[in-house]
Amino acid sequence: MTRRLPRFTGSVLAILVAGAAACDSNRAPQAAPLPAGVLRGANILLVTIDTLRADRVGAYGSTRGLTPTFDRLAAEGLRFVSAYAHVPLTLPSHASLMTGAYPTRHGVRDNGAFRLDDRSPTLAAALKGAGYRTAAFVGSFVVDARFGLNRGFDVYDDRMLGSSTALEPVQRNAEQVLAPALEWILQPPPPSLAVSASSNGGAPRSAEGAKGGWFVWAHLYDPHEPYTPPEPYRSRYAAEPYDGEVAFADAALGSFLNRLRVGGALDNTLVVLTADHGESLGEHGERTHGLFAYDATLRVPLVVWAQSKIASAVFRDPMRLVDVTPTVLDLVGAPPLASADGRSVRPFVAGEQPFEDPGSYFEALNANLTRNWAPLTGIVHGGHKLVDLPLPEIYDLAADQREQRNVYASQRDRARDLEARLDRLAAGAAPAAPAAVDAETQNRLRSLGYVVASVERKRNYTAADDPKRLVHLDAALDDAVASWSRGDAARAIETLRAAVRERPDFTVAYDRLAFMLRGSGRVADAVALLDEAARAGHADRPLLRSLGAMLRDAGDLKRSAAVLEPLVRDDPSDVQAADALGQTYARMGRRAQAREMFERVLAVSPNTAATWNNLGALLLSENRADDAVAAFSQALTINPDLATAYNGLGVAYARLGQTERAVEQWKKALALRPDYADARDNLERASR
Secondary structure, three states: OEEEOOOOOOOHHHHHHHHHHHHOOOOOOOOOOOOOOOOOOOEEEEEEEOOOOHHHOHHHOOOOOOOHHHHHHHHHOEEEEEEEOOOOOHHHHHHHHHHOOOHHHHOOOOOOOOOOOOOOOOHHHHHHHOOOEEEEEOOEHHHOHHHOOOOOOOEEEOOOOOOOOOOOOOEOOHHHHHHHHHHHHHOOOOHHHOOOOHHHOOOOOEOOEOOOOEEEEEEEOOOOOOOOOOOOHHHHOOOOHHHHHHHHHHHHHHHHHHHHHHOOOOOOEEEEEEOOOOOOOOHHHOOOOOOOOOHHHHEEEEEEEOOOOOOOEEEOOOEEHHHHHHHHHHHOOOOOOOOOOOOOOHHHHOOOOOOOOOOEEEEEOHHHHHHOOOOEEEEEEOOEEEEEOOOOEEEEOOOOOOOOOOOOOOOHHHHHHHHHHHHHHHOOOOOOOOOOOOHHHHHHHHHOOOOOOOOOOOOOOOHHHOHHHHHHHHHHHHHHHHHHHOOOHHHHHHHHHHHHHHOOOOHHHHHHHHHHHHHOOOHHHHHHHHHHHHHOOOOOHHHHHHHHHHHHHOOOHHHHHHHHHHHHHHOOOOHHHHHHHHHHHHHHOOHHHHHHHHHHHHHHOOOOHHHHHHHHHHHHHOOOHHHHHHHHHHHHHHOOOOHHHHHHHHHHHHHOOOHHHHHHHHHHHHHHOOOOHHHHHHHHHHOO
16 A cells, blocks of 8 residues: 655755656555554644646656655655546535545636535534634635635735736746745734633643644745746747646745755655646647546645654545545644544554555546536546536546556446446535626636636436547637737637637637737727627626626617616625626716625625726715725725726826825736826826
């Protein structure tokens, strides 16, 4: 089950070479000494590197030299050879990691349209209850606090850069994530958290926090598309920019850990290093991730490290991300979660119990939820993978690691066994019903290449609905975004037009095409496209919301309100429609109704910077300059990259007679957008 490795010292290179040799050894596995509560009271650092393929990590066979930090931890700690995610998407995968539950239990089935239920137990909440200080530092809007992963954290740092109204990444890089994490870890704990040894179960108070100190989750988003590593990685990996992102993230993590080590913060710390999912990079026709569930996106690296507490070892039996939280709680002596599909693997690693493979459930429902293709579910068990689709698949993962030979037809007994296991795992699962999505959320997720929508799904799916038959259309969406990101709007638009011509009911393509047309200044064309789709019967709620917003941009305010009002009336929780309608009302001069819509949005999503900005503009139109200052300031606290908010704040200060402060804000607006005419004109007037 496990294999003891020698303790390594010396340079990173020496560790890598020795570690690789040890991993290839044919010695019999040997149990690692790992008693329950061996790390009782220890600090915990959980690092998730988004979209990291296992085969790009040296400890998992890569010879590219991208991950010396990861490899050193793997050589010195406990490496899990076969660890599996449950969804190849960021939000639901992290939800499973943090709750120890399958998506069928915690209910988060896709990015953006779902939120983790407040009743779901989480790792952070369990550790906070055990006396830990808790903090999260995340690198992407996909795991913004509004999606529910913030529960149990004293600090949830999800401050992102970028505009929510443009097709650009809304994220921050590894260094920007780890800098505030380092500061938080090394700062003295607040006096209010100080406890005596007696109230701490006899454990002395450490410099890092109560009982066991601190729990930090650091989420590094860099390997996610678009692949734009900073220099020198951009030049060094010009032909393989994904590799450059991996190398940069690993280097940033190495620097972070070194500074923690110098500060003494790793002396009593459990480090868990993993990924939420991988990246296809063209395998099986998938450019990125989220459509299929082959090992390129489902298998993840996983290492557990604690200096002098966990012996270097390799665990070869299958591990699941739902097992991480139960294992961490077991190691630090904290009570287990009340409900979890995962289990602690410590007893198996320690040789206390024989290993029994429970199987690992997985699903990829984005295409089903956003474009009505067949839902993909499956199970990994006994070294085989079942993919349950209209055209079902089974792969022998040991003999066919790239999953090229579908043995479903030739192994019917195995198929029946795996199908029965899958049915038992999925029994009683609630239907995948997405929640309403607010305007800023949909824009930000669209900027990351995700599609958030809701369609009325079929009851029966055929081979024609199988994602394998439709992967070229998925590729068209990715190609269009890639072209748009390169500045080739014409090619992006034509790519989507071709997809719509091939599949006229491809609602998602209409929505994205309209967004690009509007972004190209062709608002009338965007309106005509959505109007035609709606009249042809291809409109869903997201498409109608987009139509209402674009009618407003085109100046057809009366019709914009007519499209949006029924959406708000029929579903009061649809804050995206409410926000769009509020903007329409504001332009119509219906200020009280506009304010009501904006306040409805902020009551549900108080960190929606764009809505605070809209409210500030509305307050300016009502000559309420003091209130406008407060609204614009709140918007900029949430997102300091909103040029329009700086401009509005400048106008508010000017109306209050505070010219110097107004000039300062207009300069900030122009620093973000040098072509911002309103800010430039305001600044010129102030200088006369």
